Amino acid sequence: MEVRARAPGKIILAGEHAVVHGSAAVAASIDLYTYVSLRFPTPADNDETLTLQLKDVSLEFSWPVARIKEAFPNSETQIPPSSCSLETLKLIASLVDEHNIPEAKIGLAAGVTAFLWLFTSIHGCKPAKAVVSSELPLGSGLGSSAAFCVALSAAILALSDSVTMEFSHQGWQVFGENELELVNKWAFEGEKIIHGKPSGIDNTVSTYGNMIKFKSGHLTRLKTNMPLKMLITNTKVGRNTKALVASVSERTLRHPTAMASVFTAVDSISSEVAAIIQSPVPDDLAITEKEEKLEELMEMNQGLLQCMGVSHASIETVLRTTLKYKLSSKLTGAGGGGCVLTLLPTLLSGTVVDKVIAELEACGFQCLLAGIGGNGVEISFSGTS
Ligand SMILES: Nc1ncnc2c1ncn2[C@@H]1O[C@H](COP(=O)(O)OP(=O)(O)OP(=O)(O)O)[C@@H](O)[C@H]1O
Numbered sequence: 456m457e458v459r460a461r462a463p464g465k466i467i468l469a470g471e472h473a474v475v476h477g478s479a480a481v482a483a484s485i486d487l488y489t490y491v492s493l494r495f496p497t498p499a500d501n502d503e504t505l506t507l508q509l510k511d512v513s514l515e516f517s518w519p520v521a522r523i524k525e526a527f528p529n530s531e532t533q534i535p536p537s538s539c540s541l542e543t544l545k546l547i548a549s550l551v552d553e554h555n556i557p558e559a560k561i562g563l564a565a566g567v568t569a570f571l572w573l574f575t576s577i578h579g580c581k582p583a584k585a586v587v588s589s590e591l592p593l594g595s596g597l598g599s600s601a602a603f604c605v606a607l608s609a610a611i612l613a614l615s616d617s618v619t620m621e622f623s624h625q626g627w628q629v630f631g632e633n634e635l636e637l638v639n640k641w642a643f644e645g646e647k648i649i650h651g652k653p654s655g656i657d658n659t660v661s662t663y664g665n666m667i668k669f670k671s672g673h674l675t676r677l678k679t680n681m682p683l684k685m686l687i688t689n690t691k692v693g694r695n696t697k698a699l700v701a702s703v704s705e706r707t708l709r710h711p712t713a714m715a716s717v718f719t720a721v722d723s724i725s726s727e728v729a730a731i732i733q734s735p736v737p738d739d740l741a742i743t744e745k746e747e748k749l750e751e752l753m754e755m756n757q758g759l760l761q762c763m764g765v766s767h768a769s770i771e772t773v774l775r776t777t778l779k780y781k782l783s784s785k786l787t788g789a790g791g792g793g794c795v796l797t798l799l800p801t802l803l804s805g806t807v808v809d810k811v812i813a814e815l816e817a818c819g820f821q822c823l824l825a826g827i828g829g830n831g832v833e834i835s836f837s838g839t840s
Pocket residue numbers: 489509510511512562563564565566567587588589592593594595596597598599600601603649650657694695696697787788789790
């Protein structure tokens with residue numbers, strides 16, 4: 456039997472980085488997904504390897520199960536989800552190192568390590584093949600690492616004894632609440648391996664979908680009927696969330712009082728954004744007023760992200776370009792390059808949108824319009840057991 460899982464990427468409307476330090480943040484899923492298919496070989500396949508194929512980067516990793524057992528003798532299935540110890544991390548890293556990942560793609564090693572930890576923790580040392588592909592740009596602020604961990608956890612759990620719910624064998628299906636909680640916990644453990652110190656917002660919004668407020672590990676699902684259209688501009692400047700999160704923590708150590716004020720300001724901005732998004736929208740005038748407030752809050756949040764040191768020349772170019780059209784923007788995700796959000800007001804003409812996209816693309820950026828607030832992780836079965 457083969458299971459497929461798909462998990463969405465996300466945008467952060469307010470609160471990135473500050474959320475790692477206890478402030479509130481608001482995030483929404485987007486309709487771009489990471490897909491994982493997982494199958495166990497049949498006896499006829501005579502396959503004794505654990506394989507991970509990463510289609511987006513054209514790489515395949517394969518280990519004989521005996522080699523994993525040898526490198527990692529104390530591996531045991533972990534119930535409930537638990538963190539990967541430093542010692543185990545080193546053992547897994549030695550298995551990943553055997554594959555000599557090209558220097559330019561070395562950021563992938565953490566993702567491969569996360570896969571090995573999630574798979575062996577849930578299934579032990581067993582032959583299987585996982586194939587990953589994504590519609591998300593990797594390492595660009597749209598939560599590719601979280602979607603990777605959520606889709607992997609969902610696929611791995613779906614074929615395990617930890618999930619006992621009955622699934623029909625047709626189309627994409629959602630897990631029950633208990634299963635979602637388990638997927639989210641495991642995905643968070645994977646994110647820890649990739650990010651170092653994640654807040655948990657990215658895996659949580661990828662698991663549950665829709666729009667969420669997140670503070671100190673606590674999730675509030677937001678209900679909204681406000682139409683929200685965002686232009687996403689990928690500056691295509693590569694960066695690494697782990698390093699950016701660490702740089703904000705270092706600045707916080709150097710200037711604890713000033714940074715505490717920055718984080719408090721972000722907390723208020725996120726709470727206001729959540730309140731605006733959730734309040735009823737009786738008419739077009741009310742929508743315009745709300746959009747104007749959101750625009751101002753996005754600009755304030757961007758200013759505070761600059762204070763944290765995570766903006767970038769490419770992000771500033773996007774801000775200046777959109778401002779020419781009186782549009783407000785902020786970086787989304789970890790910053791340092793990556794993606795920028797621009798609010799597109801409901802009454803904005805299509806001609807202006809086309810012009811701003813043309814100008815941004817002329818700078819070498821890539822623009823996309825994604826649907827906001829759809830389903831979280833889903834799974835689908837094919838084949839016979
Ligand atoms: N489809 C994929 N295939 C292989 N590895 C992936 C994939 N998606 C994510 N990864 C892993 O996640 C890493 C990128 O994660 P990172 O957190 O730096 O960026 P992001 O999640 O896209 O942005 P942000 O955390 O700001 O939302 C990659 O280097 C790789 O290890």
